Amino acid sequence: MTSSELWSRATAERYDAEEAESSSAAVLGPVLDFLGELAGQGRALEFAIGTGRVGVPLRERGVPVVGIELSAPMAEVLRRKVDEDTLPVVLGDMAATVVPGEFTLVYLVYNTITNLLTQEEQVECFRNAARHLAPGGRFVIELGVPPLRFLPPGQVAVPFDVSERHLGFDTFDLVEQVLVSHHFTRDGADGRYRRGSSRHRYAWPAELDLMARIAGLDLERRVADWDGAPFTQDSAKHISVWRKPV
Numbered sequence: 001m002t003s004s005e006l007w008s009r010a011t012a013e014r015y016d017a018e019e020a021e022s023s024s025a026a027v028l029g030p031v032l033d034f035l036g037e038l039a040g041q042g043r044a045l046e047f048a049i050g051t052g053r054v055g056v057p058l059r060e061r062g063v064p065v066v067g068i069e070l071s072a073p074m075a076e077v078l079r080r081k082v083d084e085d086t087l088p089v090v091l092g093d094m095a096a097t098v099v100p101g102e103f104t105l106v107y108l109v110y111n112t113i114t115n116l117l118t119q120e121e122q123v124e125c126f127r128n129a130a131r132h133l134a135p136g137g138r139f140v141i142e143l144g145v146p147p148l149r150f151l152p153p154g155q156v157a158v159p160f161d162v163s164e165r166h167l168g169f170d171t172f173d174l175v176e177q178v179l180v181s182h183h184f185t186r187d188g189a190d191g192r193y194r195r196g197s198s199r200h201r202y203a204w205p206a207e208l209d210l211m212a213r214i215a216g217l218d219l220e221r222r223v224a225d226w227d228g229a230p231f232t233q234d235s236a237k238h239i240s241v242w243r244k245p246v
């Protein structure tokens, strides 16, 4: 049993259109370079592979990819793009599901560790990554730095997108370390807005390092983006790489 919210069929059917920009060659190029280099000649396992935004093009580059995904509708959208032999997907929870074989790379992108809403499950997710890694293999996470510097006392929300079709803001439970992302998205031509929200357990890089250590992994590298920009105190997100000792 996982604390993650289950992504619905309606969300799955909208996902690729809404993520068109983040699925573009310009955005994905550096992601695929980064992950492809770490996979080397081995196999890659994507936790929460979704509709295959990253996994499918990585497979097209010649890296054998296996996915774990909780939502059957998300996996069904992926399956329209690529068959099971080419890119196997196991339905299950990334904190607990075990797939056969060893991997040189396990990766979990797009803030998705936060979909696990408890610290215990996030630790289990690191343990599960370590379980699948060959000695010397890497676990990669892409995650936003919690935007708490934008939340002075008395303020209840932090906007993260104010654009023509979308208004997005986060609200915070600082005790439970959970944020709720609120989305108002304009649908179709009638100009009406659809409201949606999702819960996330945010975590600082240092907490992830401790989770990695509990799982027997060592921090190898932390950068601010997929091009390898240095991670600084002003970075909005990080790409972190932990290595399983040889």
Ligand SMILES: C[S@@+](CC[C@H](N)C(=O)[O-])C[C@H]1O[C@@H](n2cnc3c(N)ncnc32)[C@H](O)[C@@H]1O
Residues within 6 Å of the ligand: 002, 004, 005, 006, 007, 047, 048, 049, 050, 051, 052, 053, 054, 068, 069, 070, 071, 074, 092, 093, 094, 095, 109, 110, 112, 115, 116
């Ligand atoms: C933001 S999407 C990311 C999908 C894909 N990795 C990408 O980069 O486009 C989050 C995905 O995580 C999946 N997910 C959430 N909790 C999960 C869990 N505990 N185990 C496996 N997948 C999970 C959701 O169903 C959804 O497909």
